[in-house]
Amino acid sequence: MPDTRVRRTAALSTGLVVSAAALAAAALLSLTVGAQHIPFGTVMDALFHPNPDNGQHLIITESRIPRTVVGLLAGAALGLAGAVIQAVTRNPLADPGILGVNAGAALFVVFGISVLGISSLTGYVWLGFAGAAVASVVVYTIGSLGRGGATPVKVALAGAAMSAALTSLTTAVLLTDVATFDQFRFWQVGSLAGRGMDIALQGLPFVAVGIVIALASTRSLNALALGDDVAASLGQNVATARVIAAIAVVLLCGTATAMAGPIGFVGLVVPHVARMITGPDHRWLLPYSMLFAPLLLLLADVLGRVIANPGEVQVGIVTAVIGAPIFVALARRKRLAEL
Amino acid sequence: MPAPSTLQAEGLSLGYGDRRVVTDLTLEIPRGKVTVIVGPNACGKSTFLRGLARLLPPSAGAVLLDGKSIHAAPSREVALKLGILPQGPIAPDGITVTDLVSRGRHPHQGMFRRWTADDDNAVAAALSATGTLELAARGVDELSGGQRQRVWIAMALAQRTGILLLDEPTTYLDVTHQVEVLDLLVDLNEAEGATVVMVLHELNLAARYADHLIVMKSGAVVTAGEPSAVLTESVVEEVFSMRCRVVPDPVSRTPMIVPIGRHRSGDAR
Ligand SMILES: Nc1ncnc2c1ncn2[C@@H]1O[C@H](COP(=O)(O)OP(=O)(O)O)[C@@H](O)[C@H]1O
Ligand SMILES: [Mg+2]
Numbered sequence: 080m081p082d083t084r085v086r087r088t089a090a091l092s093t094g095l096v097v098s099a100a101a102l103a104a105a106a107l108l109s110l111t112v113g114a115q116h117i118p119f120g121t122v123m124d125a126l127f128h129p130n131p132d133n134g135q136h137l138i139i140t141e142s143r144i145p146r147t148v149v150g151l152l153a154g155a156a157l158g159l160a161g162a163v164i165q166a167v168t169r170n171p172l173a174d175p176g177i178l179g180v181n182a183g184a185a186l187f188v189v190f191g192i193s194v195l196g197i198s199s200l201t202g203y204v205w206l207g208f209a210g211a212a213v214a215s216v217v218v219y220t221i222g223s224l225g226r227g228g229a230t231p232v233k234v235a236l237a238g239a240a241m242s243a244a245l246t247s248l249t250t251a252v253l254l255t256d257v258a259t260f261d262q263f264r265f266w267q268v269g270s271l272a273g274r275g276m277d278i279a280l281q282g283l284p285f286v287a288v289g290i291v292i293a294l295a296s297t298r299s300l301n302a303l304a305l306g307d308d309v310a311a312s313l314g315q316n317v318a319t320a321r322v323i324a325a326i327a328v329v330l331l332c333g334t335a336t337a338m339a340g341p342i343g344f345v346g347l348v349v350p351h352v353a354r355m356i357t358g359p360d361h362r363w364l365l366p367y368s369m370l371f372a373p374l375l376l377l378l379a380d381v382l383g384r385v386i387a388n389p390g391e392v393q394v395g396i397v398t399a400v401i402g403a404p405i406f407v408a409l410a411r412r413k414r415l416a417e418l
Numbered sequence: 419m420p421a422p423s424t425l426q427a428e429g430l431s432l433g434y435g436d437r438r439v440v441t442d443l444t445l446e447i448p449r450g451k452v453t454v455i456v457g458p459n460a461c462g463k464s465t466f467l468r469g470l471a472r473l474l475p476p477s478a479g480a481v482l483l484d485g486k487s488i489h490a491a492p493s494r495e496v497a498l499k500l501g502i503l504p505q506g507p508i509a510p511d512g513i514t515v516t517d518l519v520s521r522g523r524h525p526h527q528g529m530f531r532r533w534t535a536d537d538d539n540a541v542a543a544a545l546s547a548t549g550t551l552e553l554a555a556r557g558v559d560e561l562s563g564g565q566r567q568r569v570w571i572a573m574a575l576a577q578r579t580g581i582l583l584l585d586e587p588t589t590y591l592d593v594t595h596q597v598e599v600l601d602l603l604v605d606l607n608e609a610e611g612a613t614v615v616m617v618l619h620e621l622n623l624a625a626r627y628a629d630h631l632i633v634m635k636s637g638a639v640v641t642a643g644e645p646s647a648v649l650t651e652s653v654v655e656e657v658f659s660m661r662c663r664v665v666p667d668p669v670s671r672t673p674m675i676v677p678i679g680r681h682r683s684g685d686a687r
Contacts, residue, residue, distance in 0.1 A: 302524050308504040314497025314525035359510040
């Protein structure tokens with residue numbers, strides 16, 4: 080029995096290394112492919128000896144590197160957040176949006192455009208983050224009222240109700256304000272385009288803290304997966320574990336949404352794909368989700384640039400188009416892993 | 419396994435919201451013995467057991483583990499002394515038997531304490547004690563009800579607590595597997611001196627396997643003690659509202675309840 084454990088650990092570790100290598104390759108691809116094809120050698124040059132007078136170098140350093148970094152950060156954040164939220168709610172269909180994160184971010188962004196006249200992407204980032212945080216705190220608080228504290232079902236219901244309410248408010252503003260609607264459209268479809276390094280750097284600390292909290296929670300998520308009573312019997316403080324996990328989800332998903340807009344399906348689909356490899360052990364499931372999700376996001380972004388060259392299709396659309404069939408296939412293949 | 423701790427309820431009241439289910443209960447669980455709780459449906463057996471295991475906070479009174487309030491103690495410290503297997507636990511989809519049993523080691527690990535040979539030994543011992551060693555690599559969702567129940571008990575055993583509480587560990591099992599699970603728990607009690615407390619439905623098996631029997635009705639203890647002293651015709655009639663004969667079990671000499679119904683009950687009717 081110890082042998083099988085050792086062998087399994089070796090296999091899963093190898094898988095992680097392979098995934099990391101694939102992710103690195105996808106990142107290089109994302110630097111190479113675009114409206115203007117830039118040879119791999121030039122990309123390397125731009126990476127290690129950037130020359131500000133070279134136009135191709137400028138495309139790499141000013142546009143493609145930030146966009147790739149945002150893709151890596153947002154992807155890792157969405158994958159982790161999805162795996163954590165599915166574990167905490169014990170709901171295989173939960174995606175991070177279940178906490179009202181996307182709806183809250185959207186409402187704040189619309190409010191910022193329409194009332195405060197904000198038009199910079201950096202402004203959207205902070206508004207989006209504030210909206211995500213406020214919505215999820217409200218959802219969590221409502222969900223923990225009454226008997227039994229924040230049970231998964233109550234939180235899910237509160238999240239659904241809150242999302243519906245926030246979305247109708249957003250729609251009300253957009254319907255009465257055409258100028259806002261025009262600006263909002265571009266944020267609303269998740270995209271990695273036009274993100275500067277400043278946005279990546281603003282998001283980085285939040286994502287980093289979120290990753291640390293999430294990866295430190297793997298043991299308690301494993302306990303929670305057995306149900307509240309068994310988890311408590313094993314000495315796990317259930318309420319604390321839930322709150323900590325929720326904080327990680329808000330940090331991760333809020334930041335990803337703020338940086339790239341609402342990107343669907345990544346947080347929902349990726350943990351299921353990862354679970355097929357790792358099984359239900361969160362000590363492996365979380366790292367795999369954290370690598371698979373940015374891989375999917377970067378490839379989707381590259382694909383969006385290739386199919387519409389010289390224009391591009393926003394990554395939020397590509398992930399939905401790729402993600403939906405994957406999800407249907409998973410659902411058909413076997414009943415979705417019940418958590 | 420550590421020597422079992424003492425476990426007492428003192429003026430314990432439990433409920434849900436405003437609703438009181440268990441009222442002012444004071445008793446001591448005999449150390450190193452098998453205690454069985456019986457009583458009619460919805461009389462508060464599960465509630466009492468969950469209260470004993472600090473899964474439910476008391477509305478009044480206290481549960482004392484080694485003389486100290488169980489709710490004041492750190493969760494992990496309690497989990498090293500007392501484990502509970504609730505009724506009908508649900509395993510994560512796709513989990514293997516070894517994986518599930520390994521999770522019983524949770525309180526023995528920490529953020530910086532890695533898996534050790536001790537953990538491996540505890541898991542192996544739990545698997546072999548429950549006869550699930552040959553199932554080790556299988557998925558829990560492929561197992562029969564009886565096998566699955568033994569795997570959950572193995573998980574609780576891997577926790578290696580001196581006190582083990584179980585809520586209806588034999589429900590949904592056929593009689594062969596019921597006896598098998600109960601024998602297994604007595605093995606644990608005899609081999610390791612563990613305190614076992616369980617809720618059982620089957621009165622005759624309860625009387626046979628209990629050293630100490632607690633009879634509950636409407637959230638209160640009607641009587642408690644050795645089964646032969648406790649399970650009388652009048653107690654059964656009072657608690658279960660059913661007339662019966664009590665005869666010695668021909669196999670174990672413990673009390674055996676023979677119910678008297680309106681039909682097919684001969685002259686006793
Ligand atoms: N989670 C709960 N919320 C509200 N009432 C409950 C809950 N669990 C049990 N009860 C009620 O408490 C009473 C005792 O239930 P329980 O302890 O499960 O009885 P038993 O295990 O003896 O069948 C029942 O009336 C039941 O409806
Ligand atoms: Mg019960």
